Amino acid sequence: GAVVSQHPSWVICKSGTSVKIECRSLDFQATTMFWYRQFPKQSLMLMATSNEGSKATYEQGVEKDKFLINHASLTLSTLTVTSAHPEDSSFYICSARREERYNSPLHFGNGTRLTVT
Amino acid sequence: GENVEQHPSTLSVQEGDSAVIKCTYSDSASNYFPWYKQELGKRPQLIIDIRSNVGEKKDQRIAVTLNKTAKHFSLHITETQPEDSAVYFCAASILTGGFKTIFGAGTRLFVKA
Numbered sequence: 180g181a182v183v184s185q186h187p188s189w190v191i192c193k194s195g196t197s198v199k200i201e202c203r204s205l206d207f208q209a210t211t212m213f214w215y216r217q218f219p220k221q222s223l224m225l226m227a228t229s230n231e232g233s234k235a236t237y238e239q240g241v242e243k244d245k246f247l248i249n250h251a252s253l254t255l256s257t258l259t260v261t262s263a264h265p266e267d268s269s270f271y272i273c274s275a276r277r278e279e280r281y282n283s284p285l286h287f288g289n290g291t292r293l294t295v296t
Numbered sequence: 297g298e299n300v301e302q303h304p305s306t307l308s309v310q311e312g313d314s315a316v317i318k319c320t321y322s323d324s325a326s327n328y329f330p331w332y333k334q335e336l337g338k339r340p341q342l343i344i345d346i347r348s349n350v351g352e353k354k355d356q357r358i359a360v361t362l363n364k365t366a367k368h369f370s371l372h373i374t375e376t377q378p379e380d381s382a383v384y385f386c387a388a389s390i391l392t393g394g395f396k397t398i399f400g401a402g403t404r405l406f407v408k409a
Contacts, residue, residue, distance in 0.1 A: 211395065222385065223340065223399045239297075272339065274397075282328035282347050282389060285397055287339040 182206055185273055185288025192263055192295055200258045200291045202229075202273030208253035209275035213285065214246075217270040229256040229273075263295045298323040300388050302400030310408050315376050317403045319386035320368040328389035329362060329369050330397070333382045340385060344371070376407045 182205040192198050202212055212229040227248055228236040235248035247259040260267055272290035276283045299322040309315050321329075327348040332340035346353045346360045346369065353360050357376075362369040373380055386400040 213397070215399075220404075222401045225396060225398065228396065276395070280395075284330050284342045284345055287341075289339050292337075 183273065183275055183286045183288040185291055187291055188289055189292040190294070192293070194264055194295055195262055197259055197261045198263055198293060200260075200271055200273075200293075202256045202258070202275075202288050204254045204275050207275075207277045209256075209277075210253060210279060212250060212256040212273055212275045214248065214256075214258050215272050215274065217272060217290075219270075223272065226258075226271075229258075231256075260293065263293070265295045268293055268295045298326055298388055298390050298396070298398040300386060300398050300400040302386050302403060304403060305401060306404045306406070308406040308408065309376050311376060311378060313376055315371075315373045315380070315405055315407075317371045317384055317386065317405075318368060319370070319388075319400050320366075321388040321398075322367070323388070323390055324364075324367065326388040326390045329360070330387050330389070331360060331371050332385045332387065332399075334385065334402075335382045343384075373405075376405075378407050378409050381405055381407045 184203045186201045210231045214226045215223040217223050226241045229248045229250040231250045237243045250256040270290050274285040274287045302319045330345035331343050333343045334340040344358050344360050346362050357374045359372045383402045383404050385402050387397050389397045
């Protein structure tokens with residue numbers, strides 16, 4: 180089946196620093212990838228849609244200058260959390276569809292647990 | 297935008313019993329409804345999905361029903377087993393707005409042996 184790889188799986192950083200998370204589609208190309216955030220015991224909240232070769236589309240309430248998204252190739256999207264603060268500590272998880280249809284299932288990466296101290 | 301509500305938030309059943317999780321959605325343009333299972337600290341895994349042109353779909357012990365008129369869909373797990381214990385999320389995928397998928401709040405299922 181489709182495989183989405185995410186790296187790193189966990190990261191601890193100090194407040195004020197930036198962290199980059201990579202999401203790769205290993206056996207298919209994805210013009211669109213989705214970034215979600217999940218707080219403990221809560222749902223998956225869509226942060227933004229990453230579009231290959233163009234700007235990301237952010238959901239309401241998500242700061243685009245804080246969560247920088249780059250989708251430079253058909254197999255790689257990156258999320259950079261800039262000037263991280265403790266409240267940014269969360270589980271970040273990316274996803275993509277093997278087929279570019281709305282009724283095709285999302286395949287998720289393993290997620291990145293970010294802890295900001 | 298789309299809003300997906302899911303109930304119950306927690307469900308405890310005895311092994312062998314059935315479990316039912318219900319979801320409603322707000323945007324009539326949603327046409328694809330996947331269900332995901334997430335174990336602690338792991339990625340969500342698709343367990344079943346249903347498209348708007350189908351009212352019911354079954355895969356072994358798992359079934360999903362969809363009522364587009366009422367805008368609700370349900371997950372049914374029969375003959376539950378302890379390994380079914382996990383968090384289950386319903387979701388709705390909308391054709392417009394970049395093919396976004398919006399998730400429900402999740403149901404924590406406990407299957408007691």
